[in-house]
Amino acid sequence: MAATLKDATAIVGIGQTPFAKQLPQSEKELACRAILAALADAGIAPAEVDAFASYTMEETDEVEVAKAIGAGDVTFFSKVGYGGGGSCATVGHLAAAVATGQATVGVAWRSRKRGSGPRPWKNTAVQLPTPGQWTRPFGLLRPADEIGMLARRYMHEYGATRDHLFNVAMACRNRANENPAAMMYDRPLTREMYMTSRMISDPLCLFDNCLETDGALACVIVSAERARDCRHKPVYVHSVAQGLPAQHHGMVNYWNDDPLSGPAWTAARHLWKQADFGPQDVDVAQIYDAFTPLIPLSLEGYGFCGRGEGAAFTEGGALERGGRLPINTGGGGLSEAYVHGFNLINEGVKQLRGASTAQVPDAATCLVTAGEGVPTSAILLRA
Amino acid sequence: MTATTDELLLPVPDEDGAPFWEYAARGELRVQACSACGRLRFPPRPCCPRCQSFESEWRPMSGRGRIWSYVRPHPPLLPAYAAQAPYNVILVELAEDPLIRLAGNLVTTADAALDSVDPARLRIGARVQVVFTEIGGVTVPRWILEKA
Ligand SMILES: [Zn+2]
Numbered sequence A: 001m002a003a004t005l006k007d008a009t010a011i012v013g014i015g016q017t018p019f020a021k022q023l024p025q026s027e028k029e030l031a032c033r034a035i036l037a038a039l040a041d042a043g044i045a046p047a048e049v050d051a052f053a054s055y056t057m058e059e060t061d062e063v064e065v066a067k068a069i070g071a072g073d074v075t076f077f078s079k080v081g082y083g084g085g086g087s088c089a090t091v092g093h094l095a096a097a098v099a100t101g102q103a104t105v106g107v108a109w110r111s112r113k114r115g116s117g118p119r120p121w122k123n124t125a126v127q128l129p130t131p132g133q134w135t136r137p138f139g140l141l142r143p144a145d146e147i148g149m150l151a152r153r154y155m156h157e158y159g160a161t162r163d164h165l166f167n168v169a170m171a172c173r174n175r176a177n178e179n180p181a182a183m184m185y186d187r188p189l190t191r192e193m194y195m196t197s198r199m200i201s202d203p204l205c206l207f208d209n210c211l212e213t214d215g216a217l218a219c220v221i222v223s224a225e226r227a228r229d230c231r232h233k234p235v236y237v238h239s240v241a242q243g244l245p246a247q248h249h250g251m252v253n254y255w256n257d258d259p260l261s262g263p264a265w266t267a268a269r270h271l272w273k274q275a276d277f278g279p280q281d282v283d284v285a286q287i288y289d290a291f292t293p294l295i296p297l298s299l300e301g302y303g304f305c306g307r308g309e310g311a312a313f314t315e316g317g318a319l320e321r322g323g324r325l326p327i328n329t330g331g332g333g334l335s336e337a338y339v340h341g342f343n344l345i346n347e348g349v350k351q352l353r354g355a356s357t358a359q360v361p362d363a364a365t366c367l368v369t370a371g372e373g374v375p376t377s378a379i380l381l382r383a
Numbered sequence B: 001m002t003a004t005t006d007e008l009l010l011p012v013p014d015e016d017g018a019p020f021w022e023y024a025a026r027g028e029l030r031v032q033a034c035s036a037c038g039r040l041r042f043p044p045r046p047c048c049p050r051c052q053s054f055e056s057e058w059r060p061m062s063g064r065g066r067i068w069s070y071v072r073p074h075p076p077l078l079p080a081y082a083a084q085a086p087y088n089v090i091l092v093e094l095a096e097d098p099l100i101r102l103a104g105n106l107v108t109t110a111d112a113a114l115d116s117v118d119p120a121r122l123r124i125g126a127r128v129q130v131v132f133t134e135i136g137g138v139t140v141p142r143w144i145l146e147k148a
Helices: A027-042 A062-069 A083-099 A120-127 A143-158 A162-176 A191-196 A263-273 A294-301 A342-353 B018-025
Strands: A009-016 A051-055 A076-080 A106-113 A199-202 A214-223 A235-243 A284-286 A365-369 A376-382 B030-034 B056-060 B064-073 B089-094 B101-104 B127-135 B138-145
Touching: A009 A027, A009 A083, A009 A342, A027 A062, A027 A106, A027 A214, A051 A062, A051 A083, A076 A083, A083 A106, A083 A214, A083 A235, A083 A342, A083 A376, A106 A342, A143 A199, A143 A294, A143 B064, A143 B089, A162 A191, A162 A294, A214 A342, A235 A263, A235 A342, A263 A294, A263 A376, A284 A342, A342 A365, A342 A376, B018 B030, B018 B056, B018 B138, B089 B127, B101 B138
Parallel strands: A051 A076, A051 A106, A284 A365
Antiparallel strands: A009 A214, A009 A235, A106 A214, A199 B064, A235 A376, A365 A376, B030 B056, B064 B089, B064 B127, B089 B101, B127 B138
8 A cells, every 4th residue: 555645646648529619519428538538548448447536517427437438347436526626636536546456547537518508607596505695695696706706805905906817818828829729729819808808797807717618538547557558658646635724615715714815725735745846846837717816816825926926926927838837838727628627637747748739848847726716626747 | 676676586594594684684784603702603504613612692793894895797697687787796894803704785775776886986995884675575784885
């Protein structure tokens, strides 16, 4: 049994479907296509898969997926809570299962038809009991409204401006413009477009919000030992963490003593404690970007800068390729695809393989994070 | 009561939250407090996270507070809200304990529309006072500026 997860497992296969506003296939078919692509990428037969991990708000389950792809007997499966906060935890759970001998080949996936499906806040009525009773009747209806509230306070407390949020949107868009698979590949963004776009929940405008996307992704995890025999250079799972802070309230962390220090801070403490390196050694980061303000908050939470310094960190092209911390090099949720953050995991693998469309030269370490604002998770990958 | 107002979402109280809404129906703003250590807590819950006591009481508040933050939602929104958009949603930190923050709407009078206040008057730190209005048979707190 491994005493630590550190580098005990590796991601050896990644797969994805096209990303679009509307795809004809069902979520189940998209999931199967992504998983089979990831297994083919790894050079591992579907019958060898014996572990699955997914996260909530996933409509396809492991029973259906395992049957469809022809998986073998499955001895480990888990489903992490809190939607986009669970993305990286799927890798963490599979790493733990493989490292402790509960399984040998693990698959994590995300399939969504958010582009053509209903908007989740249309179901607001079913969320009306706790905690919805304290927010929904007053018209705080959508994730953008909930995060906009934190964003306004953040801007007020630290002098952050819409230009700082624009820096985030622009970095993601610039990377998407380099990535033919991204939904915004051929759609450049300008400051004028950003500043004159319609508001969604003031202070957040259209370009502060992630894309509505149809698409699926998957990755394959095996032991470090087995990884050495796979087709691609292994990408080691160096450190993993989940974070549900004391007195946290998902999405509406307003009742916490300190609403601006969210789950990222909790996950980060554990993540760095287990790691051989620190934030200053991260070559490239894939930071969950359902909304632009999550980036400065996460930069602070994961220790790339001090409290209140996240907005200033975005200045001078710091987040761009060649900058201090290139982020979301596939375009992220803001400009590649919003598939609850799974594209960030696969993009981290591409960077450490040296195969990104916006490759950071000699990238050897990558931080990937899950949704901030909800109980979250993060992984450190190394080449 | 206009048709639009009738379609606003109504609070669905759970067991812990029900007293808040019952007091609101009597025009009282009350917050749950621990009977053992006295600490206010929100949202309400069965036991005190500080001392683990299950004994609680509902303490009357002055109804005064300050705007901690706010947003102005624009469509796409549920129809009843879209009809009044862009409106405001504010978070009010209560005078008794600034860590108790209530979501609500800043309005010119208790029964006014959600967009009745000039957006230029929305400001973090502005002092507000609670008022109550009835929507669809349920009384909800709203907020007016102390300096109207
Ligand atoms: Zn107590």
